[in-house]
Amino acid sequence: MNANRIFNFNPGPAALPISVLQEIQESFLNLGGSGMSILEISHRSKEFEEILNDAIIRTKRLLQLDDNFQVLFIQGGASLQFLMVPLNFLSEGKSADYVNTGTWSTKAIKEAQILGKTIHVVASSEDQNFSYIPKNIRFHEDAVYVHITSNNTIKGTQWARFPDTGSVPIVADMSSDIMSRRLEVEKFGLIYAGAQKNIGPAGVCMVIVREDMLDLVPPTIPTMLSYQTYASKNSLFNTPPCLAVYTVQLVLKWLEETIGGLEKMETLNHKKATTLYDFIDSSDFYQGTAEPQSRSLMNVTFRLPNEELEKQFVQAALEQGLGGLKGHRSVGGCRASIYNATSLQAVESLVDFMKAFEKQNG
């Protein structure tokens, strides 16, 4: 840990690998001998083209995507994808299935409805405050896609295995767990992920789309809302957020070259989450809020005996250099977000702090 840096458990924007930040910092006035900052180079320059294409190649290699998939970079975050997905894929007479597992799924459902599209909410865990992932869901065979949120940052739940949707492709919001584990890519028609949790900073959304899904896109929708625009122009129809794409490239490089790929990342993430959950389960002072089988490996949500103690906990942790532990303002409590760039050492430090805090206040 560098002097003055904290262990960052923010839910997003979140911790980034220190080596990535250092590389951006070092090249900030002069990127690769161009004599310009990454903020100043042309998005049509050789320098940026290399960055963009390297980010795409690394994404394909890490997720083992074949040539049936395209990797796009779009602004507007996952929130814009909530409307782009139904706008692009649900023309007149078509419908999609949605599974509601929390705040973000609910928003995705809402945007499809605003557009007047036909969708079916085929399962929901709202009956138990979204503390679990629904099972044994019956999907419509004629659905164009099944929409799920793979990890729920606010409620701390995650699909451990993706549902069997038969021949219907899954469209998944993976904002908070993309690149945290291996994927069975053949199940997916489209994956989208705001970068600011596992793969980069705020300001860019990675979209992975299967070629045949692009055939569904109507020719008459606004240019900036059509996946065809990004697919046909390699995400360079208009000026992309260059620094954000550059950061994603460096994070993926770190993931491949420093961590050693997705399998190793998955093992490490499992170890981090287990370290934290095992301690929580061993304590009567801390209570996990998600159903054990549905627990997220990315966002560990827990409560203390009362809100006053939770407030003290968050504050005392920050004073010890452990930041971002407050739960989402909509649910309260505490949350440790332990995305890819959060080290095992950070998690162990947190557990040590939790033990000490319990001793003092338990």
Add this chain to the structure above:
Amino acid sequence: MNANRIFNFNPGPAALPISVLQEIQESFLNLGGSGMSILEISHRSKEFEEILNDAIIRTKRLLQLDDNFQVLFIQGGASLQFLMVPLNFLSEGKSADYVNTGTWSTKAIKEAQILGKTIHVVASSEDQNFSYIPKNIRFHEDAVYVHITSNNTIKGTQWARFPDTGSVPIVADMSSDIMSRRLEVEKFGLIYAGAQKNIGPAGVCMVIVREDMLDLVPPTIPTMLSYQTYASKNSLFNTPPCLAVYTVQLVLKWLEETIGGLEKMETLNHKKATTLYDFIDSSDFYQGTAEPQSRSLMNVTFRLPNEELEKQFVQAALEQGLGGLKGHRSVGGCRASIYNATSLQAVESLVDFMKAFEKQNG
């Protein structure tokens, strides 16, 4: 000029003040004692709230906006605004006037048409390859707005004075000249500007909207495409592009504290443009392409006697540390973009180089 930095005449993303880049670089691992990078802090943190609000206050002060105006930050660039403007303001039965002064106006017109909105192209300079700004235009009194592109980066033209539209508010794409000169703000209903030319990096668009225009926004459009969403949440409905907003804040601070405000910026920009145009006019080797009365103070477009010489010119300039002088791929020729952050010294160096090149090749 710092060692290894070039004079950057890129059309966008473009040069930024070196002091701004240095401040970002210095704080890149630890923003304001937070122990986190600007890429890692929460968008709901005290630190980011201060950055965002300071950017808004400086915008209002620089442009002398009263409380009837709101300043928003939206992703997707000007290209997304092309569709947001008609989607938000043209409900059933309403129409708008558009003036076509080049590539970007043409795109704005196209997006309104894709949405099926009623618009009138009341003037165009397409008849002379967009080399001038139309005059004596008759606008429709019942138009909801008049859309113009205040500066045309590709053709090198600019509205020296904004048209008299009576009581109809102007909606202006000011991506390439925002903050380059003072404004008569009372003429405008909405101003939008992709940041990557005069006020920051790619990845954020500044939108200045007059309160009464917000009353036109229908309640049933997608959340991320509604100005109401950004206005009611101070641009924090979803995660904003934090680094881009931070850079805008620092550029505006530089504009106020180092340059001394918009009047001084305007004077300096005038001097830079005059220096370059006066030299071009004195030469038979270089030919300006825009009509003198319509010339842009931001993008100086010119031709050399033939394309082979233009190619040599761009290459030789780069070898002398003068970058980004190639004209837009759609029109060819040469172009020097001399936005706010491009110094008079850079322009004088360019003129010196142009003289020497003419001597060798003229």
